[in-house]
Amino acid sequence: MSKEFEIVREFEVDAPPEEVWEAVTNGTGGYLWPMEAPEPRVGGTAAFGSTVTAWDPPHHLITRSENVGFSVQSLNQLEHTIEPRDGGRRAWVRYVHSGIFTDDWDNQYDGASKHTDFYLHTLREYLTHFAPRPVTFASLDGPERSTAADAFAAVGRALGLADGTASGERVRAHGPGGRALDAVLDYRDPYFIGLRTDHALIRFFGRNHWGAPVGISVHDFAPDADAKANELAWQGWLDGVFSQP
Missing domain, CATH: 3.30.530 (Alpha-D-Glucose-1,6-Bisphosphate; Chain A, domain 4)
Structure with missing residues (x-):
């Protein structure tokens, strides 16, 4: 049975908003994996056939995929909201992963939720210790x-x-x-x-x-x-x- 899901995380990181934005849009694999960088405009293409539905650097990014092509998921949306802290020396980040799982909901949600925590931790490690070094x-x-x-x-x-x-x-x-x-x-x-x-x-x-x-x-x-x-x-x-x- 199809069912919506939403995974929300908020955190602060010792990096300015511009560096956070670069990390989540460059697609190099610094903290996640190499993928197609989003086209810098609303309506542009992004990774895995998704579409950019919000583009306001370095503050707000949404990419959305319908008919995702996975057997257990029909809709996928990723949203990043980034705000400055401490005069722009730090950043506050709100990350929202939402969509529709079409099968095996509990297992899929549990895996996505736990992976989110690890990936976002790795993002903070990358920003704190390695950005913007090539990877x-x-x-x-x-x-x-x-x-x-x-x-x-x-x-x-x-x-x-x-x-x-x-x-x-x-x-x-x-x-x-x-x-x-x-x-x-x-x-x-x-x-x-x-x-x-x-x-x-x-x-x-x-x-x-x-x-x-x-x-x-x-x-x-x-x-x-x-x-x-x-x-x-x-x-x-x-x-x-x-x-x-």
Whole structure:
């Protein structure tokens, strides 16, 4: 049965409104993933066949898609409202994701809501530590075995994260090829893990909770970053996590 949904989040960030606007419109993959940047006008095209229905930089952006093409969704709208704080040195952001799910409503809403929190946290990490540096993006999914109910717990163990390690702590994580990663554990809950190194944001997605494989994205800001090398390295690491019975 089709049913509307709305996910609303508000937060402040240590970045001026112009930098927030640039981050959410440039489509580079600095905090989300590379996608078509919105055409800078009302009526313009945007990512995934959506249309710009509000364009007031750096304050207000709405993109809207009808007949989305996903089997479980028929309408999707994203709205960003950005206002200055502290004389323009900071920004207040209101984010609204709304639309219509046509099937599996509870599962779809739960996944979208929890992903929203993680993505917006990553936006704040990007703005605070890396913007406007160019980014090299890579993403990958685990094997079929990573859809198991306990799969994401195995990812935490493979990274060498003790159960009591909390967000904000510095860690020495176990990366590809046995390489140690000096990082800040910037996000951790049962569904997601975020690592921030001096040159990258590495994100781990427990999508097994919603019936999909575990995923990883790497937002690499090093001048010599290699997307394919990052993808291959982390794919080998993730496959290895689930290679044993």
